[in-house]
Amino acid sequence: MTENKGVLIYGELVSGRLSSTTTELLGCGRRLADQLKEDLCCVLASDAVGEAPGQAIAFGADRVYAVEDSALKEDQADAHVQVAEKMASEASPRIILMGQTPTGRDLAPRLAFRLKTGLSTDCIDLAIDPETKLLQQTKPVYGGNAHALFTCDIMPQIVTVRAKAMTPLEGDDSREGDVIPTTVDIDTSVIRVRIVEKIKEEVTGVKLEDAPAIVSGGRGIGGPEPFKTTLKELADVLHGAVGASRPPADNGWVPEAMHIGLTGKIVAPDIYVSVAISGASQHIAGCSGSKTMIAVNKDPDANIFREASFGVVGRYEEVLPALTKKLNELLAG
Amino acid sequence: MSEINMIVCCKQVPDPEAPPSAFKVDTAANSVTLPPDIKPVIGQYDEFALEAALRIKDKAGGKVTVLSLGNKLVRDVIKKALAVGGDELVLLEDDAFEQSDSWSTAYALATAIEKIGTYDLILCGRQSSDWDAGQVGTGIAQLLGVPAVTLARKVEIDSGKAIIEQVIPDGYQVVEVGLPAVVTVTSELGNLRYAVLRGIMAAAKKQPTVWKPSDLGLDSSQVGAAGRHTKLVRLFQPVKEAKCEIVEGDSAAEAGANLALRLRQAKIL
Numbered sequence: 001m002t003e004n005k006g007v008l009i010y011g012e013l014v015s016g017r018l019s020s021t022t023t024e025l026l027g028c029g030r031r032l033a034d035q036l037k038e039d040l041c042c043v044l045a046s047d048a049v050g051e052a053p054g055q056a057i058a059f060g061a062d063r064v065y066a067v068e069d070s071a072l073k074e075d076q077a078d079a080h081v082q083v084a085e086k087m088a089s090e091a092s093p094r095i096i097l098m099g100q101t102p103t104g105r106d107l108a109p110r111l112a113f114r115l116k117t118g119l120s121t122d123c124i125d126l127a128i129d130p131e132t133k134l135l136q137q138t139k140p141v142y143g144g145n146a147h148a149l150f151t152c153d154i155m156p157q158i159v160t161v162r163a164k165a166m167t168p169l170e171g172d173d174s175r176e177g178d179v180i181p182t183t184v185d186i187d188t189s190v191i192r193v194r195i196v197e198k199i200k201e202e203v204t205g206v207k208l209e210d211a212p213a214i215v216s217g218g219r220g221i222g223g224p225e226p227f228k229t230t231l232k233e234l235a236d237v238l239h240g241a242v243g244a245s246r247p248p249a250d251n252g253w254v255p256e257a258m259h260i261g262l263t264g265k266i267v268a269p270d271i272y273v274s275v276a277i278s279g280a281s282q283h284i285a286g287c288s289g290s291k292t293m294i295a296v297n298k299d300p301d302a303n304i305f306r307e308a309s310f311g312v313v314g315r316y317e318e319v320l321p322a323l324t325k326k327l328n329e330l331l332a333g
Numbered sequence: 334m335s336e337i338n339m340i341v342c343c344k345q346v347p348d349p350e351a352p353p354s355a356f357k358v359d360t361a362a363n364s365v366t367l368p369p370d371i372k373p374v375i376g377q378y379d380e381f382a383l384e385a386a387l388r389i390k391d392k393a394g395g396k397v398t399v400l401s402l403g404n405k406l407v408r409d410v411i412k413k414a415l416a417v418g419g420d421e422l423v424l425l426e427d428d429a430f431e432q433s434d435s436w437s438t439a440y441a442l443a444t445a446i447e448k449i450g451t452y453d454l455i456l457c458g459r460q461s462s463d464w465d466a467g468q469v470g471t472g473i474a475q476l477l478g479v480p481a482v483t484l485a486r487k488v489e490i491d492s493g494k495a496i497i498e499q500v501i502p503d504g505y506q507v508v509e510v511g512l513p514a515v516v517t518v519t520s521e522l523g524n525l526r527y528a529v530l531r532g533i534m535a536a537a538k539k540q541p542t543v544w545k546p547s548d549l550g551l552d553s554s555q556v557g558a559a560g561r562h563t564k565l566v567r568l569f570q571p572v573k574e575a576k577c578e579i580v581e582g583d584s585a586a587e588a589g590a591n592l593a594l595r596l597r598q599a600k601i602l
């Protein structure tokens with residue numbers, strides 16, 4: 001049996017470029033690989049990998065396996081898992097990192113169960129135990145009400161990493177590394193899911209994940225309209241975007257893409273204004289990285305006031321328009 | 334197609350909607366504790382999965398078997414699955430199942446599903462409301478060698494196939510998969526229906542089937558804590574030093590305007 005060595009990242013692409021979570025994984029993977037004094041490699045698998053392999057090296061990889069195959073066009077997990085399994089046996093890494101993204105959430109358990117190893121999803125902290133060399137895998141549990149540290153002594157150790165939990169390196173185009181074009185025989189007969197159609201739910205304006213400010217509404221907003229008026233007007237003054245807790249998305253008041261939290265998007269804007277949101281841990285999981293959190297809630301005992309730095313107790317219908325108006329004056333003047 | 338056989342995996346968990354201050358960590362036992370007045374519930378996403386099965390049954394008929402693994406499962410909690418319309422309840426219940434991780438849970442559930450024998454659709458919540466791992470549904474599919482579709486917001490059966498609306502970034506996609514298959518369900522599917530009196534009375538009369546590891550042909554090294562692939566080293570609660578400054582005013586509107594002034598003064602805006 002070969003000894004398992006090194007760190008492998010199963011990366012993701014967005015329109016031919018590395019996704020931002022992949023750059024975060026590379027930053028984290030580099031640190032772990034350096035601690036182990038071993039290599040960091042990255043698998044990039046897509047119908048076209050574009051300039052991503054070079055980017056992966058600039059962000060910290062020693063070696064990139066570039067797998068181009070038209071069978072990967074639709075990003076089907078049944079296809080990706082074949083690539084991941086093959087690369088895991090070929091590179092025999094000690095550690096495999098993936099993003100806690102829609103793709104990673106779907107792919108990682110498939111891979112772990114195939115390799116008969118353990119998996120910790122949604123990790124926010126990773127370290128190497130200097131004695132055992134095992135990966136210490138910390139993830140929030142109970143919706144974020146506690147944290148758990150896991151280890152796994154079956155190789156490879158697989159984890160998915162929460163978005164924005166790790167810092168990428170500065171991209172450095174002078175870093176050196178190898179790009180190895182790799183072929184994997186993908187058996188398309190085992191892709192048993194057929195995609196009939198994709199329906200995009202357009203969200204206009206600033207992208208939530210990139211917005212410098214977010215005004216987020218909860219169940220207490222009461223319906224779809226205020227998201228387009230009261231909340232949007234404040235977001236516009238802040239040059240930000242409108243988001244939501246889970247109930248507005250579940251109720252169809254806003255598209256699912258606006259849902260923030262453990263099971264939604266992870267955001268970390270400079271300013272996060274939470275409006276009529278109680279502050280459940282599962283929601284906070286998606287916005288705790290915000291620089292300044294501001295809460296507006298009519299209930300003085302709402303948990304959100306234990307999370308925010310500034311708060312107003314009151315009905316949002318009265319608080320928000322006045323806040324927006326005053327900010328407009330101040331920011332214009 | 335003949336009658337559709339559905340298996341829904343449901344887990345009993347501490348109420349995830351309990352106030353955050355109710356959650357405490359017992360570091361000696363490495364477990365999370367809640368005050369006794371906070372009752373356990375069926376995991377939220379497992380309830381959505383059960384609702385998905387019941388909607389299929391409403392439309393096309395079929396049988397819904399609810400499968401749950403744990404120990405000392407509270408009958409009033411888990412029997413809710415029968416009261417709302419589940420047909421059978423199978424419990425994998427034994428001391429040996431305690432402290433399972435995703436691997437040992439999925440392994441025992443997959444073994445039980447094979448023992449049940451006939452199944453077209455296996456429905457699971459997208460993730461449990463306690464450990465938040467999100468692995469068991471897909472894990473069962475891998476162990477049984479059947480396809481898996483994750484994050485379903487709608488599930489229908491048509492001509493021997495499942496037609497599923499799957500949530501993807503910025504929208505959803507409609508996918509089709511042959512049966513048998515595993516589908517994991519997300520919150521947009523909608524809440525579990527309420528139990529009606531007739532259902533509650535019928536559920537009270539029904540006895541669950543209880544299986545121990547030996548009934549599944551598993552020995553104690555394959556289940557629960559012994560069958561884990563990951564080791565829980567430490568549970569802890571991160572310290573929070575957040576202090577919220579409440580901005581006041583004579584009216585809510587004035588407080589809103591004062592907040593703007595305060596944020597400006599603190600150079601946050």
Ligand SMILES: Cc1cc2nc3c(=O)[nH]c(=O)nc-3n(C[C@H](O)[C@H](O)[C@H](O)COP(=O)(O)OP(=O)(O)OC[C@H]3O[C@@H](n4cnc5c(N)ncnc54)[C@H](O)[C@@H]3O)c2cc1C
Pocket residue numbers: 143217218219220221244245246247248259260261262263264275276277278279280281282283286296297298299302314315316317349350377460461462465
């Ligand atoms: C496994 C799991 C994953 C989850 N994932 C997520 C997730 O990703 N994101 C998420 O958000 N939730 C998630 N949840 C759900 C979460 O537990 C809470 O149920 C949810 O966040 C509550 O949303 P809310 O605060 O909008 O609603 P509520 O808890 O109902 O709070 C509404 C608040 O509005 C206030 N209010 C009402 N009217 C007004 C008014 N006129 N003016 C001002 N304030 C008002 C009330 O005082 C109250 O505090 C998850 C749950 C589980 C179990």
